[in-house]
Amino acid sequence: MDVNDIIKPENKVYGKPVLMNDNNMHYCPGCSHGVVHKLVAELLDEMGVAEKAVGIAPVGCAVFAYNYLDIDWVEAAHGRAPALATAISRLYPENLVFTYQGDGDLAAIGTCETIHAANRGENITIIFINNAIYGMTGGQMAPTTLIGMKTATTPYGRRVDLNGYPLAITDLLARLDGTCYVTRQSVHTPAAVRKAKAAIKKAFQNSLDKKGTSIVEIVSTCNSGWKMSPAAANDWMAEHMFEKYPLGDLKNV
Amino acid sequence: MAKIRGAVVVNEERCKGCSLCVVACPTHTLALQPKEVNDRGYHYAYMADAPSCIGCASCALVCPDACIEVYKVRVD
Ligand SMILES: Cc1ncc(C[n+]2csc(CCOP(=O)(O)OP(=O)(O)O)c2C)c(N)n1
Ligand code: SF4
Ligand code: SF4
Ligand code: SF4
Ligand SMILES: [Mg+2]
Numbered sequence: 446m447d448v449n450d451i452i453k454p455e456n457k458v459y460g461k462p463v464l465m466n467d468n469n470m471h472y473c474p475g476c477s478h479g480v481v482h483k484l485v486a487e488l489l490d491e492m493g494v495a496e497k498a499v500g501i502a503p504v505g506c507a508v509f510a511y512n513y514l515d516i517d518w519v520e521a522a523h524g525r526a527p528a529l530a531t532a533i534s535r536l537y538p539e540n541l542v543f544t545y546q547g548d549g550d551l552a553a554i555g556t557c558e559t560i561h562a563a564n565r566g567e568n569i570t571i572i573f574i575n576n577a578i579y580g581m582t583g584g585q586m587a588p589t590t591l592i593g594m595k596t597a598t599t600p601y602g603r604r605v606d607l608n609g610y611p612l613a614i615t616d617l618l619a620r621l622d623g624t625c626y627v628t629r630q631s632v633h634t635p636a637a638v639r640k641a642k643a644a645i646k647k648a649f650q651n652s653l654d655k656k657g658t659s660i661v662e663i664v665s666t667c668n669s670g671w672k673m674s675p676a677a678a679n680d681w682m683a684e685h686m687f688e689k690y691p692l693g694d695l696k697n698v
Numbered sequence: 699m700a701k702i703r704g705a706v707v708v709n710e711e712r713c714k715g716c717s718l719c720v721v722a723c724p725t726h727t728l729a730l731q732p733k734e735v736n737d738r739g740y741h742y743a744y745m746a747d748a749p750s751c752i753g754c755a756s757c758a759l760v761c762p763d764a765c766i767e768v769y770k771v772r773v774d
Contacts, residue, residue: 446773450771451771452705452707452769453769456770456771457769460758460764460766460767461709465764469712470763474762475718475762477762479762480762632760635755635756638759
């Protein structure tokens with residue numbers, strides 16, 4: 446059988462999500478951000494909520510998320526996405542409001558907004574891309590950076606005496622009464638991508654059902670910041686990141 | 699016995715040559731172009747061994763740039 450006999454519309458089983466437009470994404474080759482964008486685009490379409498969805502883009506590498514997914518977006522100041530999401534979901538309770546934030550955005554400058562929005566149980570979904578580094582600004586240490594991990598600001602590796610401990614902020618958020626679903630996923634293998642998609646789907650459904658705050662952490666790579674190839678970064682993540690940030694549900698009520 | 703055959707179409711101009719699809723493919727169907735590059739200078743992915751594709755979509759699932767379309771047929 447010739448390849449051209451297989452490549453026919455009726456045989457198509459997978460393709461670019463309809464909500465993802467043709468703009469080339471600015472992300473480095475192999476960056477986890479793109480995979481998560483794809484999952485969000487697929488789900489909003491499959492759940493039939495594209496018209497209701499409002500995304501809040503962060504400051505960080507995902508600052509231009511609004512250029513790639515054809516839904517409504519608002520761009521927040523650094524770390525303020527949960528505050529903006531609070532306002533929008535309260536003013537427009539029929540909408541599906543989600544934030545998309547990096548670890549610098551969510552767990553450093555935006556810690557206050559994150560914790561209080563989750564503690565108030567705002568009916569929002571928080572998608573949290575934890576790549577343990579400030580990717581956009583050139584690879585500085587983040588609160589989530591692992592002990593011993595080399596970054597632009599910890600060239601000899603993160604030291605506890607100097608820099609404190611890595612912050613597993615998702616564990617803290619799971620303790621708050623306002624959160625209904627807190628989970629940690631990754632997108633480094635086909636199986637992990639499928640699981641992450643199911644998790645984001647559950648989170649979106651919770652937001653539509655007004656169950657409180659849902660948080661989906663995606664343990665991610667920043668191969669540029671980590672100075673590795675994309676494939677090596679995935680391996681390094683599985684070997685080192687999952688020990689401090691184990692995958693699975695932390696809370697599901 | 700029914701056999702599954704698959705094929706992928708890579709959006710060559712969108713591809714960034716990250717090779718994550720090559721790593722994810724269980725049948726070693728894919729490779730990066732050794733010499734050819736796209737307009738942005740990336741060695742894009744292609745089916746180096748087309749007959750081995752089973753249409754599992756593993757490559758497409760992990761592709762960060764949504765470059766891969768997957769097709770699948772049952773051959774009786
Ligand atoms: C108020 C303010 N402070 C600092 C910055 C600089 N800045 C831009 S992105 C960023 C951190 C990005 O890291 P992260 O949120 O982890 O996103 P990533 O790029 O890793 O996805 C910082 C500190 C800024 N833009 N605005
Ligand atoms: S700097 Fe890191 S997080 Fe930013 S696009 Fe590149 S790989 Fe992704
Ligand atoms: S569909 Fe499956 S077998 Fe075919 S190229 Fe992709 S990963 Fe390989
Ligand atoms: S995963 Fe996507 S971007 Fe990366 S090499 Fe394969 S087709 Fe190209
Ligand atoms: Mg980061």
